[in-house]
Amino acid sequence: MVLQVENSPFTEQQVKLLNELLPNLTDNQKIWLNGYLSAPQAVAAQATAVLEGLQQVSKPKTITATILYASQTGNSQKLAECFGAELAQNQVDVNVASMSDFKPKDLKKLDNLFIIASTHGEGEAPDNAIGFYDFLHSKRAPKLDQLNYAVLALGDSSYEFFCKTGADFDQRLSELGATAIAPRVDCDVDYEDDAAAWLTTVQQALLKQSGQTEVATQTVTAPAPTSTYNKKNPFQAEILEKINLNMDGSNKETYHIELSLEGSGLTFEPGDSLGIIPQNDPALAAQLVEVLGFDATAQVTVQDTTVTVLEALTNTLEITVVSKPLVQKLAAFTKTDITPILEGDFHAYSYGRDLIDFVTEYGPFDWTPQQFVEQLRAIPHRLYSIASSYTANPDEVHLTIGKVAYEANGRARTGVTSGQVAERLEIGDTVSIFTKENPNFKLPQDADTPIIMIGAGTGVAPFRSFVEERAETGAEGKSWLFFGDQCFVYDFLYQVEWLNYLQDGTLTKMDVAFSRDQAQKIYVQHRLLEHAQEVYEWLQQGAVIYVCGDEKAMAKDVHEALLQIIEQQGNISREEAVETLVQYQQQKRYQRDVY
Structure with a gap:
């Protein structure tokens, strides 16, 4: 070569x-x-x-995770979105979704599932979780031996079925063979710290899968708020107006309250809520101190502040609710046997009782004022549907608050917040507030979409904001209001305003049901059924249904009426009607703000 x-x-x-x-x-x-x-x-x-x-x-192994939230008022959703962003910063390929948007059959494809679930009402799953919850608890649910999971449960310990939805998910996933990589955490009303600790535990568990040695130190925060005021730093809003909407002779007291937001930077949208941080009745707090045998001027430390025990029980700590977790803690300070009420029907015992009742019945107690206050939780805030449009009333927020008053165990009782508003607050006084977004109760983005609003009593509040907003913005969509209360003469809340809206066309139709104006009681669900054909026609035109009010009675009966209308007018089976209403919920065409 x-x-x-x-x-x-x-x-x-x-x-x-x-x-x-x-x-x-x-x-x-x-x-x-x-x-x-x-x-x-x-x-x-x-x-x-x-x-x-x-x-x-x-190179760290790529980890995938899905976060599903069960949320009624938005707390679980916001936590899920925040946690998802934080996991993403730690090299986790994460998907965050509402349970209503997740296909349950995809569970077999997942490696890591994290559930953040609120409990609604008396232990029920939130509306957006019903379909997923039912599937998981049905015979169709698959074996999930390949799945790692963790559950964060949100609730209110004053309710009998505290965090039940989260506990149910935890138990069922375990039954299906999934492996918990972190213990379930049950959060009370002030959930932020417990939720953050849960996330840290979950992240550490994921590190073992990914090969990382430490969690990224950066902290995910929500978008910068327009206001510095929030639940932990409430705004002191001045009362501009206070009107009893019920006429003389009514069995009710329902107050229209107008508050000033001037200088707060707080804003809101129709459907959102206003949080009020109330104070206890000073007379009730003083009576409790007397029953306990404490010196009202004794010094205690609460939330890193030294105050008198009377001040703590008036301004800071909850004294009107007897919850099972509280009774379990207080049992350590008495020789009286509390086992019967803990093992019996606790709901029946605790209903209508407050701390005065309990310490009177199960004393004497061996404790100091400091030991006593350390057992109590902070007064929880109360959320009220906003009854005004910010567009129409900038720097103001309006509420519709019904006074809760009843007698139990020989003593007159009032609601903590409603009693304060009705009896102790007047024009010129201030109240501690913050705004709370409700992403699951919103007007349709298309202003031409028809809306059907169904509310009883104070449940009409958000619909005042809806109609006021549509009037201010010139929306063209049809609107139909179903309103119910006890008596036409005494209890027709905002009657003049509704008539004006009907006259100018902002409100297309209004049907009312006053239950006590005739021998046979008539409620909003009866009016729906009377107009079944037209209601169904509106639904066929794409109308969005909104329900606000009592969950146990009104909302349940309205749900049944809607099923009947869809079944009969659509000439379909009951099962198909149920599925149609589920689809409406998933499409946000059936939204509820119930309590």
């Missing part, structure tokens, strides 16, 4: 030398030379392979 200069990397002189050498080499010499010349390339290739292997080993 003769090497040519053309198409070679060698010079003419090099080619001449190679042609002189190569013909004179033996086969062994040629083999040795070939190995010698190729060795650097082999070593380089081997080093590259080793380096790539090392890089592969050191």
